[in-house]
Amino acid sequence: MFNTRITNVSRYASIIPRIKVCSNTLLRNETSLSLLHSNHKVPVLNLTRGRNNTRSIHTTTPLPFRYNLQKYQENKGPKNQNNKNKNKNKNENNENEEEFKSLTEYLKSKEFAKTIYLTVGFTVLFSLLSGPDNDNDNNNDNNILTFQDFKTKYLEKGLVKHIFVVNKYLVQAELLPQATALSNDRSADSRGLFGTPFGGGPPVVSFTIGSVDIFEDQMDQAQDQLKIAPNDRIPISYVTRTSMLQYLFPFIPTLLLLGGLYFITKRMTGGANAGGSGGGNGIGNMFGVGKSKAKLFNKETDIRISFKDVAGCDEAKQEIMEFVHFLKNPQKYTALGAKIPRGAILSGPPGTGKTLLAKATAGEAGVPFLSVSGSEFVEMFVGVGASRVRDLFEQARKMAPSIIFVDEIDAIGKERGKGGALGGANDEREATLNQLLVEMDGFTTSDQVVVLAGTNRPDVLDSALMRPGRFDRHIQIDSPDINGRLAIYLVHLKRLNLSPELVPAESARHDLAGKLATLTPGFTGADIANACNEAALIAARHRDPHIKLYHFEQAIERVIAGLEKKSKVLSKEEKTTVAYHEAGHAICGWYLKYADPLLKVSIIPRGQGALGYAQYLPPDQYLISEEQFQHRMIMALGGRVSEELHFPFVTSGAHDDFKKVTQMAHAMVTSLGMSKKVGYLAYDQDSGGLQISKPFSQKTARNIDLEIKRIIDDAHMQCVKLLTEKLDEVDKVAKELLKKEAITREDMIRLLGPRPFPERNEAFERYLDPKTAKPAPPSSPATN
Ligand SMILES: Nc1ncnc2c1ncn2[C@@H]1O[C@H](COP(=O)(O)OP(=O)(O)OP(=O)(O)O)[C@@H](O)[C@H]1O
Ligand SMILES: [Zn+2]
Incomplete structure (x- = not known):
């Protein structure tokens, strides 16, 4: 509870849309603040990651360029088209090369077999579908034979032996053998009329007729004209030939259905298999739902990650190093009679490097690493989860x-019997978890398989998972402190092209990392990676060949507070209100002993709904004193109080401040024992579900409410006192803000003189403010 870092950003927020502002614009350190009030924990953590936003921005930017390129190529003539095709082929070839190293490998592959199956299948299907009608296809193709032609060319010459009327519309006339000889010197137009019906039989010509009756009449007439005696007339037989299509027709819906199912299962299992762990490609996929979707990384497939790529978290590394030792030389342990550790749970806030650490473990040990996410076990079919677990362990x-690394294990490892009333889904999850437990028990000492699991919520995990013999070790990875952040910056700075002025020597790199680490309290490894990347992107946008310090500063500000929105135009009155509001915060922070060092005040709108903000740099601290809470509350109220003192009316911009103040006061009363009236009791137990009745009496509830109100009212009074004394200072700062839109610590010192208290952040003095490091004597605090 105490290892929280309290707000370093306060801001003036617009109210439209009000609800959205509250949830979406909570800034970084409010995240940790809200930990005090655990009901808000989950949504807040998710919303303030900040990584996703920027990620989506990265992916969308190249699009217009690609689109134009395509258009350009399309506009060019066929010559270019050729080129395009060539390139395409090239790419395809390259892809193939990547997958199959040689032709023989390809010939042996499933891919090849699949192609063959499909080709043969289609051919058979086609020939079946087209049926016996095909026999005389070549005759029908260019069927220019009319009855008249037939009569003059064959009938009158007495070449016709027998006539078959097929399916009442096609006439096939069997000719006498002489007809073939005749046909050899025929002109081109009648070529192709001949065919042999059943491979090598007598020659046949065919043509279509409209109606059998008319045909019969015509035949009678023709033969009458030729004076053929009724007995010698050409025999006409009627035959019916059915096409295979007619038999197949009833099956088509079934076939379509099966095809659809096949397609769906392929889509479901296909994506994951691309990772390389084989299993269930091709036709077999229909039955491959139960295959594990783990991605395999091994020496050949992965870019190697080792412990040196994971900065900070030294204790975790040490702990996990034991697993590496065990995998490398198990005899040493077994000889001593030691049981081999089965697994470890890595827990910690999102982005602290759990996945990275697990990958590095595999890299260090030089063994295959199977990575799978807990949610990938869960599928809509019953029993799939368990079967996937089995398959994973088998592999x-x-x-x-x-x-084996199971990320987000809470997806399946939640305590059984809890977690919602939807029985069906739960049963499936439990079955999956049970299977996991069984598999972990099933290891023998000779099985050199270690299971690592990552989670953000170790508190919800089933205790059966944690008992010895399963996940024996519990490795906690916290958000990095200043040294951890420094080390992580060093890792990520390595990749960047830094300006030579910024890092003239190697030692300067360390200073830069320290400076950045100080500027980013509460950042996790993922945030740091994001900020570094953002700095590079900003430098690129400025067409700078090197990354400079102000690129980093902009990037950090962007990660913390969101995009600058210069396009958002405020009216003059609004701007003045925001300036006085922010100046109120800044002045409170400047003259309160326990306030954190101020870095910047700005009235440039940022992110969603924030119209202005002040940025502070809290130190890494694990304990917060009562005075600190009070001063923070006074600071948070400073904005509204300044509005009250300078304008005849107040605005809605302080709702975010009130929320923070209420959260702090609530925590002080209900869980931190900082209210005499309520006493040393903790009332905020999180039951993890919907709390219908409060675990305290009506009277206590009233006491709690009264105490929260008293604490906030006290803070308000002190704030009014302080800001009334400092009316002129607020005025100065607000005017400067209106002039420059953003003012820094240096501006504040110029306007107000140095802060009357030493800064309570060592890192700040060391990396950001080395000249003003002289501790000023604590003069009479403006409050109290
Ligand atoms: N200690 C660290 N050293 C270097 N880089 C780090 C560190 N921690 C995190 N990162 C960076 O952050 C990225 C994300 O980290 P990772 O995916 O391991 O976080 P996680 O804890 O598994 O998050 P989640 O809980 O969301 O899965 C990494 O790819 C890496 O670039
Ligand atoms: Zn405010």
């Missing part, structure tokens, strides 16, 4: 020694 055992 791992085959490759042993190996490491």
Whole structure:
């Protein structure tokens, strides 16, 4: 509870749309603040990651360029088209090369077999579908034969032996053998009329007729004209030939259905298999739903990650190093009679490097690493989860020694019997979890398989998972402190092209990392990676060949507070209100002993709904004193109080401040024992579900409410006192803000003189403010 870092950003927020503003614009350190009030924990953590936003921006930017390129190529003539095709082929070839190293490998592959199956299948299907009508296809193709032609060319010459009327519309006339000889010197137009009906039989000509009756009449007439005696007339037989299509027709819906199912299952399992762990490609996919979707990384497939790529978290590394030792030389342990550790749970806030650490473990041990996400076990079919777990462990055992990493294990590892009333889904999850437990029990000492699991919510995991013999170790990875952040910056700075002025020597790199680490309290590894990347993108946007310090500063500000929205035009009155509001915060922070160092105040709208903000740099601290809470509350109220003192009316911009103040006061009363009236009791137990009745009496509830109100009212009074004394200072700062839109710490010192208290952040003095490091004597605090 105490290892929280309290707000470093306060801001003036617009109210439209009000609800959205509250949830979407909570800034970074409010995240940790809200931990005090655990009901808000989950949504807040998710909303303030900040990574996703920027990620989506990265992916969308190249699009217009690609689109234009395509258009350009389309506009060019066929010559270019050719080129395009060539390139395309080239690319395809390259892809193939990547998958199959040689032709023989390709010939042996499933891919090849699949192609053959499909080709043969289609051919058979086609020939079946087209049926016996095809026999005389070549005759029908250019069927220019009319009855008249037939009569003059064959009938009158006495070449016709027998006539078959097929299906009442096609006449096939069997000719006498002489007809073939005749046909050899025929002109081109009648070529192709001949065919042999059943491979090598007598020659046949055919043509279509409209109606059998008319045909019969015509035949009679023709033969009458030729004076053929009724007995010698050409025999006409009627035959019916059915096409296979007619038999197949009833099956078509079934076939379509099966095809659809096949397609769906392929889509479901296909994506994951691309990772390389084989299993269930092609036709077999229909039955491959139960295959594990783990991605395999091994020496050949993965870019190697080792412990040196994971900065900070030294204790976690040490702990996990034991697993590496075990995988490398198990005899040493077994000889001593030691049981081999089965697995470890890595827990910690999102983005702290759990996945990275697990990958690095595999890299260090040099063994195959099977990575799968907990949610990938869960599918809409019953029993699939358990079967996937079985398959995963089977794979791992085959490759042993190996490491299995289950990310977000809480998706399946939630305590059984809890977690919602939707029985069906729960049963499936439990079955999956049970299977996991069974598999972990099933290891023998000779199975050199280690299971690592990552989670953000170790508190919801089933205790059966944590008992010895399963996940024996619990490795906690916290958000990095200043040194951790410094080390992580060093890792990520390596990739960047830094300006030579910024890092003239190697030692300067360390200073830069320290400076950035100080500027980013509460950042996780993922945030740091994001900020570094953002700095590079900003430098690119400025067409700078090198990354400079102000690129980093802009990037950090962007990660913390969101995009600058210069396009949002405020009216003059609004701007003045925002300036006085922010100046109120800044002045409170400047003259309160326990306030954090101020870095910047700005009235440029940022992110969603924030119209202005002040940025502070809290130190890494694990304990917060009562005075600190009070001063923070006074600071948070400073904005509204300044509005009250300078304008005849107040605005809605302080709702975010009130929320923070209420959260702090609530925590002080209900869980931190900082209210005498309520006493040393903790009332905010999180039951993890819907709390219908409060765990305290009406009277206590009233006391709690009264105490929260008293604490906030106290803070308000002190704030009014302080800001009334400092009316002129607020005025100065607000005017400067209106002039420059953003003012820094240096501006504040110029306007107000140095802060009357030493800064309570060592890192700040060391990396950001080395000149003003002289501790000023604590003069009479403006409040109290
Ligand atoms: N200690 C660290 N050293 C270097 N880089 C780090 C560190 N921690 C995190 N990162 C960076 O953050 C990225 C995301 O980290 P990772 O995916 O391991 O976080 P996680 O804890 O698994 O998050 P989640 O809980 O969301 O899965 C990494 O790819 C890496 O670039
Ligand atoms: Zn405010």
